[in-house]
Amino acid sequence: MLSRAAHVEYRLILSKPSSAFSGFQNHRSPAMALLHRFGCCSSPSSPPLLSFQKSTPNSMLFTVSAHPHHRRCPRRFSSFRLNATIVAESPTASASNGGGGPPKLLLEVKDLTAVISESGKKILNGVNLSIYEGEIHAIMGKNGSGKSTFAKGENLLEMEAEDRSLAGLFLSFQSPVEIPGVSNSDFLLMAYNARRRKLGLPELDPLQFYGYIMPKLEMVNIKADFLNRNVNEGFSGGEKKRNEILQLAVLGAELAILDEIDSGLDVDALRDVAKAVNALMTPTNSVLMITHYRRLLEFIKPDYIHIMDDGRISKTGDISIANILEKEGYKAMSTP
Template identity: 65%
Template sequence: MALENLRAYKVCYLLPMPILQPSSSVSSLPRISCVVTRKWRCWRMGQSQPTHTRKKNSMQLPRAAAAAVDIEPQNASTSNSNVLLEVKGLTAVVTESRQEILKGIDLIIHQGEVHAIMGKNGSGKSTFSKVLVGHPDYEVTGGTVIFKGENLLDKEPEVRCHSGLFMSFQSPVEIPGVSNMDFLRMACNARRSTLGLTELGPLEFYGFLSPKLAMLNMDPKFLDRNVNEGFSGGEKKRNEILQLAVLEADLAILDEIDSGLDVDALQDVAKAVNGLLTTKNAVLMITHYQRLLDSIKPTYVHIMENGRIVKTGNASLAKQLEEGGYRAIADV
């Protein structure tokens, strides 16, 4: 797609992939009916945005019986002034089947913290992250989520992104015809506009982007390639972290960012994530493996089971899990 055609598109930025929608004045350009048919059910061109991303004003449902594993409370002595995310009693169902997946999530993330969520397949880890960003396949049925002092559940997915929430995909989608350079600059300027900052022109943006490429050991030629098109698994994951660096998000949700990475790629990704951490932002990682936590040191490790966080501890909890499995954790 030529740059002049790309300019005719308006971008609706959706965590972190944008949906490119042709403006009303351009009828000859090809229409993109959806980006991903099942993982992200994006709306068709010219149709209204789906309204079932959440259920507003829902009453909190009764909490189910406590799990067999005890919950160790997080340190509550930290001042509430630096609370970034506060989740209380969050429950959610699959939109179509009405199957309950989240059964009462409680979590507090402060600025400067790194949280890791671990658990068996099907425990609700990835569902939790998708609910936070407003995935249309899930509906919130109870509880509250406060992000930066505001009700997150009242916001549309793209507004959540613009407000500083970022989620990396396990399997990032391809966007044919859109170069990484154009994609990243549009995403960056959408975020800057929300923050009241001036947009960056092509030359200014390249200067802004260059050190971030170097941080991830990425060749500048990468910017000329279409978004994720023909990328290896490692290149896609690096691209996700590059997007995080460009957006300078307040809370990054990294869903199995270590999946499919070789040792060198994992080190580059971990180095970049560590380099992006400040006293003002935070990271929520979802992983199965200790090796990621060896590189990105967590403040807290949470174990999920049957739609709840059932145990919380420090980094040693993940090592116990690595050595003895979930049965050993349950016996502690």
């Protein structure tokens, strides 16, 4: 049961806010936009508690406390308390430096902790991770070690796809959600045009969008009739995963977080999905993937593999870590 005291707190520092965050120049819109991003839309009569702490031309710091009875805040989120400093460098800033110089930091997570408020159980015990443009990171770890909690912070699960896209972030779901009554094509067109609007680009009409999406369908090896079906409704597990990658291909992302994108895929589907992810990699974007199996890493080659154990990253290395894991299991990863 919900405790009245349960609340969720966020502390974010946005360095060089991108166009997606341009509405953050006044104090009201950050609250609404941020709450919306985390799936906690409040009604005008129940404004979020927002403490706007500091703003410079390049950064903003604010804390949001969202109470559980806000519309769309599901019960399970309310039981979390997450504390972290997340530095997200804007895509615009990255792109402008794409021609040379040192790689730009896309995501920096410092000392992320997550606690179940009711029980006091710690799920994340101080996770630190930096991701630079052009890098592919993989997180492996035993069941229940905190990988998904880290990747999504739970609260991001309710965020609309277009909002994630506007923030330059793409999250694939371990179990992709169905959206009854909304066709795949309408959903993608809406999300893609929302991004174009924010970028100051003209929207595409359905015919133009059809031209845009056809090569993407080929890239992921999805038949065009999937566009007419409702989002993920009646899709097989593998089809849902392919559809996730189609969304990534259409919307684009500076940082794509792929949570067990390989689960439930047959060998051919795994190849298709991996091929598409590799094709989408550029020198200015990055991928963070969670997987249990070395097989995915043969197709999408990571620069770094992190082992998550008991809510923290206990080891970081290259593909040799996955080789040892495959042969010897997690006991070989335990630190003496």
